[in-house]
Amino acid sequence: MNRPTLALRVSQQLTLTPQLQQSIRLLQLSTLELAQEIDQMLADNPFLEQEEDAGEAAAGTLERATAPDEAAADAAEEGSAAEAAEFAEIAGTAEQLAWEGEGEGSGEAEGEWSPAAPAGAGSGDEGFDPIALASAHRSLADHLAEQALALRLSSEDRLVLDFLIGSLDEDGYLEDSLEELAQALLGPHPQDAERAGELRHRLQLGLALLQSLEPAGVGARDLAECLGLQLRALAQAGGHDPALLQLAQAICEQPLELLARRDVRRLSLLCHAAEDDTRAAMALIARLEPHPGRRFADVRGQVVLPDVIVRRTGRATQPSFEVQLNPEVLPRLRVHELYASALRGQRGAAGHPQLQQHLQEARWFIRNVQQRFDTILRVAEAIVQRQRSFFVHGELAMRPLVLRDIAEELGLHESTISRVTNGKYMATPQGTFELKYFFGSGLGTETGGNASSTAVRALIRQLVAAEDPARPLSDSKIADLLKEQGIECARRTVAKYREALKIPPANLRKAL
Numbered sequence: 001m002n003r004p005t006l007a008l009r010v011s012q013q014l015t016l017t018p019q020l021q022q023s024i025r026l027l028q029l030s031t032l033e034l035a036q037e038i039d040q041m042l043a044d045n046p047f048l049e050q051e052e053d054a055g056e057a058a059a060g061t062l063e064r065a066t067a068p069d070e071a072a073a074d075a076a077e078e079g080s081a082a083e084a085a086e087f088a089e090i091a092g093t094a095e096q097l098a099w100e101g102e103g104e105g106s107g108e109a110e111g112e113w114s115p116a117a118p119a120g121a122g123s124g125d126e127g128f129d130p131i132a133l134a135s136a137h138r139s140l141a142d143h144l145a146e147q148a149l150a151l152r153l154s155s156e157d158r159l160v161l162d163f164l165i166g167s168l169d170e171d172g173y174l175e176d177s178l179e180e181l182a183q184a185l186l187g188p189h190p191q192d193a194e195r196a197g198e199l200r201h202r203l204q205l206g207l208a209l210l211q212s213l214e215p216a217g218v219g220a221r222d223l224a225e226c227l228g229l230q231l232r233a234l235a236q237a238g239g240h241d242p243a244l245l246q247l248a249q250a251i252c253e254q255p256l257e258l259l260a261r262r263d264v265r266r267l268s269l270l271c272h273a274a275e276d277d278t279r280a281a282m283a284l285i286a287r288l289e290p291h292p293g294r295r296f297a298d299v300r301g302q303v304v305l306p307d308v309i310v311r312r313t314g315r316a317t318q319p320s321f322e323v324q325l326n327p328e329v330l331p332r333l334r335v336h337e338l339y340a341s342a343l344r345g346q347r348g349a350a351g352h353p354q355l356q357q358h359l360q361e362a363r364w365f366i367r368n369v370q371q372r373f374d375t376i377l378r379v380a381e382a383i384v385q386r387q388r389s390f391f392v393h394g395e396l397a398m399r400p401l402v403l404r405d406i407a408e409e410l411g412l413h414e415s416t417i418s419r420v421t422n423g424k425y426m427a428t429p430q431g432t433f434e435l436k437y438f439f440g441s442g443l444g445t446e447t448g449g450n451a452s453s454t455a456v457r458a459l460i461r462q463l464v465a466a467e468d469p470a471r472p473l474s475d476s477k478i479a480d481l482l483k484e485q486g487i488e489c490a491r492r493t494v495a496k497y498r499e500a501l502k503i504p505p506a507n508l509r510k511a512l
Contacts, residue, residue: 023368027375027416030423031305031329038331038369047339047355047362051332140172140218140296141165147213160206164219172218172293173226174210178203217292227252230288240284247273248281259285262510305329306427307373308380308435310391321391323381325373326427333366335359375412379420382406383438390438391428396459398452401439443489451487457497459485464503472509 029037042048144165153161163185169175176184182200210219216233220226228249235245250271251259258266259282268278306326314320343355383406389397403417410417421435440453463481467473473481475494482489503509 019364019368022364023371024419026368026372028419028422031307031425033423034329034369034372035331038333041365045358045362045365047336047359048365049334049336051334138296140168140170140293143296144168144210144213144218148209151209153209157202157206157209160202161209164203164206164210168219168293170293170297171291172215172220172296174207174219174221177221178207215289215292215295217289220292223290224252224256226290226292227285227288230292231285244277244281244284247271247277248284251278251281251285260508262508304425304432306425306432307376308424308426310380310384310426310428312391312429319392321384321388323377323384325377330373331369333369335362335366375416376420376424378410379406379417380426380435382409383426383435387438391430394430394458396455396462398438398440398454398458400441400452402441403439443487443493453497456482456487456489457501459487460494460497461501461503464498464509467509470510472506474506 026034026037038050042050145162148158148161148165151158151161163181164174167174167176167181178200182196182203185199186196207219211229213219216230217226218229220229231245231249231252234240235242250273251267254267254270258270262282264275264278264282267273267282268275271278273281305328307329309324309326311322311324312319313322340359343352343359383401384391386401386405387399389399403414403421406412407414407417421439424435425432426435426438437454440455443451443453443456459482460478463473463478475491475498478498479489479491479494482494498505
């Protein structure tokens with residue numbers, strides 16, 4: 001029979017405090033997601049405020065640095081009745097946050113982070129607001145609606161046309177059939193058959209009106225119809241050989257996979273045309289726009305605000321690079337001094353645990369946001385130092401770099417580097433890139449060194465750009481050319497890099 005015994009066992013366990021959990025979560029957020037998180041925190045926590053004027057922030061910081069806490073408490077006690085009422089309202093409506101445990105308030109001054117813009121930041125960019133520029137961009141629906149105003153239509157026909165415009169996708173295609181659109185308006189079981197027939201007729205007329213608007217090809221149900229509408233617009237505009245346009249129209253009526261494969265012989269047989277004429281018609285089709293709504297695409301979601309800005313300094317022969325945070329994305333946060341002073345001045349402050357918790361959370365949040373940007377800046381500086389050749393000579397000079405290299409240099413974990421480089425962008429003299437763009441594995445060379453996969457992809461792009469259009473390079477030929485330059489790269493690796501660059505295979509790059 002076993003007797004119960006006592007034993008000591010030593011073990012290590014990592015406990016993630018709420019503050020550490022918040023720090024990790026903020027680190028992996030993108031700029032847009034961080035802005036949303038800050039807005040939510042400002043709405044939930046009355047002790048957190050966003051400072052609009054950096055000058056006022058500096059003055060407030062200086063005033064708090066020179067005034068002792070006792071003076072602030074006295075000022076709070078002698079405050080106006082309106083301020084006391086405002087604080088009392090907050091004390092009565094504060095909601096308790098779901099933190100697991102409550103941190104003790106530190107004896108230091110109230111937290112504030114209001115970073116000043118670095119010297120020279122924003123020079124040459126004054127008055128430029130990419131968000132406002134994106135918002136001013138006209139949509140496809142607005143462009144079509146303006147043209148519809150010039151048409152003399154009855155109220156019913158105008159409603160039908162507006163309905164069809166609203167049913168277009170972002171590329172300008174009408175994905176639903178007219179029958180489906182009619183059912184959406186009438187319901188699955190229309191009571192009046194005559195009214196249903198009239199609606200379908202109006203939809204057909206409205207579609208014809210829609211397809212007559214600019215850009216040509218809008219309102220098409222598929223790619224073949226889109227190309228046909230554009231060819232019809234070219235015929236109406238004149239300036240092209242009618243026989244060539246007619247042949248191009250006949251080609252679009254054939255299976256599109258033949259056009260995609262550039263099967264000139266098969267298309268010539270189906271259209272009863274000479275191969276030279278078929279090539280000319282296919283060249284005309286290649287100049288058409290398969291996505292009529294492309295130039296009206298909403299660019300608001302495509303605006304990228306870099307987190308870090310790299311500027312080239314020094315002489316041309318010995319360039320150096322300065323790394324700084326983008327002042328446009330730096331939030332100016334501070335603890336609300338009025339509320340914090342009022343809480344300190346309340347003799348019964350211990351009776352407001354929810355407010356104490358709000359105050360502590362505001363301090364934590366400010367510190368964690370500051371730590372997030374400090375970490376991004378440290379990682380960006382290490383990347384610029386490691387990839388200096390890229391900033392001088394371009395992507396062909398990119399060096400192999402993995403997360404472990406930066407993690408060891410900065411004394412951080414690889415997962416932290418991964419969070420920092422994901423969704424964060426760097427504006428450089430070479431362009432704007434995501435931080436993870438600068439990381440890539442290495443390929444062996446004949447000299448025993450390594451070549452960055454990013455540099456190899458750039459070299460593949462250059463080889464394809466310089467190839468003979470009549471005799472495009474195959475993946476095997478590209479692998480041989482890379483080997484001639486001392487880079488060991490298998491054909492399958494070339495194919496993988498080519499696909500990542502969105503370069504079609506050789507048979508689709510062959511000129512007509």
